[in-house]
Amino acid sequence: MFGFRKKSPAAAASDSDQTRARLDHGLKRTREGVFSQLRSLFGGDQQLDPGILDDFEDHLLTADLGIRVTTEIMDDIRARVRKKAITTPDQLMDELQAALIRILEPVCVPLEIPENSRPFLIMMIGVNGVGKTTTIGKLARLFMQQGASVMLAAGDTFRAAAIEQLQVWGERNQVPVISQVSGSDSAAVIYDALQSARARGTDILIADTAGRLHTRHNLMQELQKVMRVVDKFDSGLPRETLLVLDATTGQNALVQAQEFHQVVGITGIVLTKLDGTARGGIVFALARELGIPIRFIGVGEQLDDLRPFDAEAFVGALLMERS
Ligand SMILES: Nc1nc2c(ncn2[C@@H]2O[C@H](COP(=O)(O)OP(=O)(O)OP(=O)(O)O)[C@@H](O)[C@H]2O)c(=O)[nH]1
Numbered sequence: 142m143f144g145f146r147k148k149s150p151a152a153a154a155s156d157s158d159q160t161r162a163r164l165d166h167g168l169k170r171t172r173e174g175v176f177s178q179l180r181s182l183f184g185g186d187q188q189l190d191p192g193i194l195d196d197f198e199d200h201l202l203t204a205d206l207g208i209r210v211t212t213e214i215m216d217d218i219r220a221r222v223r224k225k226a227i228t229t230p231d232q233l234m235d236e237l238q239a240a241l242i243r244i245l246e247p248v249c250v251p252l253e254i255p256e257n258s259r260p261f262l263i264m265m266i267g268v269n270g271v272g273k274t275t276t277i278g279k280l281a282r283l284f285m286q287q288g289a290s291v292m293l294a295a296g297d298t299f300r301a302a303a304i305e306q307l308q309v310w311g312e313r314n315q316v317p318v319i320s321q322v323s324g325s326d327s328a329a330v331i332y333d334a335l336q337s338a339r340a341r342g343t344d345i346l347i348a349d350t351a352g353r354l355h356t357r358h359n360l361m362q363e364l365q366k367v368m369r370v371v372d373k374f375d376s377g378l379p380r381e382t383l384l385v386l387d388a389t390t391g392q393n394a395l396v397q398a399q400e401f402h403q404v405v406g407i408t409g410i411v412l413t414k415l416d417g418t419a420r421g422g423i424v425f426a427l428a429r430e431l432g433i434p435i436r437f438i439g440v441g442e443q444l445d446d447l448r449p450f451d452a453e454a455f456v457g458a459l460l461m462e463r464s
């Protein structure tokens with residue numbers, strides 16, 4: 142595991158307060174979209190009749206939890222209501238909270254970067270505009286705060302602006318960016334960057350790639366080629382293939398993840414734009430359908446708007462009561 146710089150207990154506590162506040166703020170739309178209406182379904186009524194449970198189920202479905210997750214949660218809740226193990230709305234909400242956390246826990250696996258890997262390669266992949274390049278900037282910041290040295294590879298050679306955009310993130314973080322002219326071979330840029338990172342003893346190399354639709358066969362093949370070239374550099378190279386998904390796309394994120402996973406094998410997911418969507422329930426569908434670790438979530442456009450994924454904090458921010 143990468144060596145973290147130790148923080149004083151006070152600094153660590155204020156960090157976690159800040160994280161909670163940002164998460165609460167970021168998930169505002171998802172919370173207010175559907176989750177906050179769950180409790181109001183009961184009105185002043187304390188009875189959990191079947192009609193109310195049906196409405197409850199409909200709400201979970203509209204939050205993009207998906208059929209499978211919703212059915213699983215509701216089967217369990219209905220059984221408990223029948224057995225009188227749940228008799229009040231408060232107990233129902235507690236049960237929902239526990240069920241949601243249970244779904245996320247298996248995918249709540251932090252990205253651990255082994256020491257002495259030099260470089261550890263992080264490949265950023267995903268469809269156009271999901272937030273790959275922005276997330277690279279945020280990740281570089283996070284790793285540097287933890288005391289790692291970072292280098293970036295401008296593997297999106299498709300358009301000139303992409304290289305410049307990455308260079309800006311490089312300057313902000315004061316980390317080197319390896320690039321070639323626009324239009325060069327993406328695999329060659331990443332190979333070059335790997336050589337350079339190894340020569341300099343850099344801890345982490347983060348490679349950008351061009352956005353590509355999961356339905357475009359030739360572009361997906363290009364990604365396979367990049368992976369082969371990485372293997373050629375060092376087949377045992379420790380690496381993470383991070384798929385970036387835009388939470389605002391709802392259920393389509395699930396399809397993207399399945400396709401990318403089939404073609405290149407993803408090892409982790411970053412879910413971005415959770416601050417701009419009411420469809421954050423997609424996290425649960427992703428967890429259940431794919432079981433791939435969700436490493437980070439993006440809750441804004443700024444450098445520090447990236448958080449390691451934390452199941453309890455996430456569910457807490459979705460269900461917290463608004464005054
Ligand atoms: N609100 C919000 N916006 C985000 C987040 N992450 C990225 N964005 C915005 O999404 C837009 C696209 O981000 P990019 O990083 O350029 O996306 P990309 O995947 O690299 O795009 P291509 O290279 O064109 O495929 C930018 O306007 C970012 O500021 C996030 O967590 N929240």
Ligand SMILES: [Mg+2]
Pocket residue numbers: 273274275297303349350352
């Ligand atoms: Mg980009």
